[in-house]
Amino acid sequence: MGGxxxxxxxxxxxxxxGLGRAMAHLFAAEGARLILTDMGAERLEALKADLAxxxxxxxxxxxxxxxxxxxxxxxxxxxxxxxxxxDVLINNAGIGYMADLEETTLAEWxxxxxxNSEGPFLGTxxxxxxxxxxxxxxIVNISSIAGLIGAVNLAAYCSSKGAVRLFxxxxxxxxxxxxxxxxxxxxxxxxxxxxxxxxxxxxxxNPDKMEAxxxxxxxxxxxxxxxxxxxxxxxxxxxxxxxxxxxxxAVDGGNTAA
Numbered sequence: 440m441g442g443x444x445x446x447x448x449x450x451x452x453x454x455x456x457g458l459g460r461a462m463a464h465l466f467a468a469e470g471a472r473l474i475l476t477d478m479g480a481e482r483l484e485a486l487k488a489d490l491a492x493x494x495x496x497x498x499x500x501x502x503x504x505x506x507x508x509x510x511x512x513x514x515x516x517x518x519x520x521x522x523x524x525x526d527v528l529i530n531n532a533g534i535g536y537m538a539d540l541e542e543t544t545l546a547e548w549x550x551x552x553x554x555n556s557e558g559p560f561l562g563t564x565x566x567x568x569x570x571x572x573x574x575x576x577x578i579v580n581i582s583s584i585a586g587l588i589g590a591v592n593l594a595a596y597c598s599s600k601g602a603v604r605l606f607x608x609x610x611x612x613x614x615x616x617x618x619x620x621x622x623x624x625x626x627x628x629x630x631x632x633x634x635x636x637x638x639x640x641x642x643x644x645n646p647d648k649m650e651a652x653x654x655x656x657x658x659x660x661x662x663x664x665x666x667x668x669x670x671x672x673x674x675x676x677x678x679x680x681x682x683x684x685x686x687x688x689a690v691d692g693g694n695t696a697a
Contacts, residue, residue, distance in 0.1 A: 442470030443677045448522040450474040450515065452505050452562065453532030455482035457633025458581065461665035462529060462672050467495035469673060474518035474525075476503035477532070497522075505532045505558030511565045524573045527676045528566040530559035530603075531581045535639045540594045548595045555599035556606070563610050567621060575620025579675045580607045581668075582625045584691045600627075604687055611685030622684040624675045629691035630656065631663035657692030 449466050453459045454475035463475055467490050475498060477483055483500035490498050499521050501514050519525055536543075536551045559580045570576035585593055586600030604625055611623040630636050630653045643649035654662055671690045674680050689695050 442468065443673060443679065444527070445470035446472065447526040447676070448472045448474065448518065448524050449527040449529065449676065450476070450518055450525060450562075450566075451529040451531055452476050452503060452558065453581075454500075455479065455486050456531075456635060457665045458628070458631065458668050459529075459531050460486060461669040462531065463490065463498075464493070465666065465669045465673055466676070467493070467498070469677075471527070472497040472522050473499070474514070474522070475500045476505075476514055478502065478504060503532075505530075505562065506553040508561055511561045515565050515569060519569060525566060525569045526573075526576045528562055528576070528578045529581065529672055529676070530562050530579070532558055533581065533583075533600075533635070535635050536595050537592050537639055537642060538595070539592060543595055548598075551595040552599045552602070555596070556602040559603055560606060563606075563623065567610070567614060567619065570621050571614075571617075571619040576622075577676050577680070578610070578621065578623045579672050580623070580625045581672070582607070582627045582687070584627050584629045584689060584694050586625070587627055587687070587689065587695050607687070608685045615684055622675070622680065624680070624683060624685065625687045626668060626671050626675070627687055627689045627691065627695075628663055628668045629689075629694045631665060631668060633665060636662070657694045658697065659692035661692065663690060663692060 449471045454463050455477040487500050533555045580603050582603040583600040585597045586604040607625040614621040640646050640649050668690050
């Protein structure tokens with residue numbers, strides 16, 4: 440099978456969500472063998488069935504809580520046992536949280552950081568251990584423009600995504616200096632048309648006002664689409680980006696250019 444990811448083994452967390460589904464379909468079409476994880480077996484099986492309907496059957500799915508260290512060991516080891524290697528890790532799982540800073544509880548702060556920051560750390564650490572023994576690979580951490588600039592009522596989210604940005608750079612240098620041939624990069628989408636963003640809009644005090652604001656926030660005048668983020672991830676996952684590591688790729692319609 441041809442394609443930009445021909446025969447590469449790709450693990451995508453948060454695969455049943457908006458960005459994850461878009462990446463799963465695109466990567467499968469580009470020849471990848473997929474390990475797809477998320478919370479909830481039903482959604483994963485539905486995604487697997489959708490992919491099979493498009494002729495992509497080299498797919499395994501596993502439930503995963505990305506904050507569970509032991510589960511990372513099980514997922515990666517099972518994927519390697521099935522496909523023989525791991526070439527690409529997409530740390531995509533994440534949660535949103537909107538709250539006034541003064542009303543943010545420590546429990547919610549920790550929950551957001553556990554998923555959005557600790558999950559990529561655990562996945563990256565495990566992936567490096569596997570990839571360095573098989574010639575290298577690519578790790579792509581899905582952050583956010585909230586990891587580049589601040590935002591009102593998103594203190595916990597901004598902090599967690601900002602941590603991903605600098606962790607990515609540290610991991611990239613670690614791998615480069617040790618000669619592992621493992622590239623580590625981050626993607627920073629602006630508000631994108633996904634179920635997570637839809638939930639944030641619904642939870643706002645004035646959902647209609649929030650949706651209008653998000654739709655016009657970017658200089659390009661609209662929210663992003665999941666496939667636009669997926670194509671950015673495809674580039675970083677593929678050999679086309681073989682000299683790109685430690686970088687942050689904003690997919691934001693010009694949000695961070697102003």
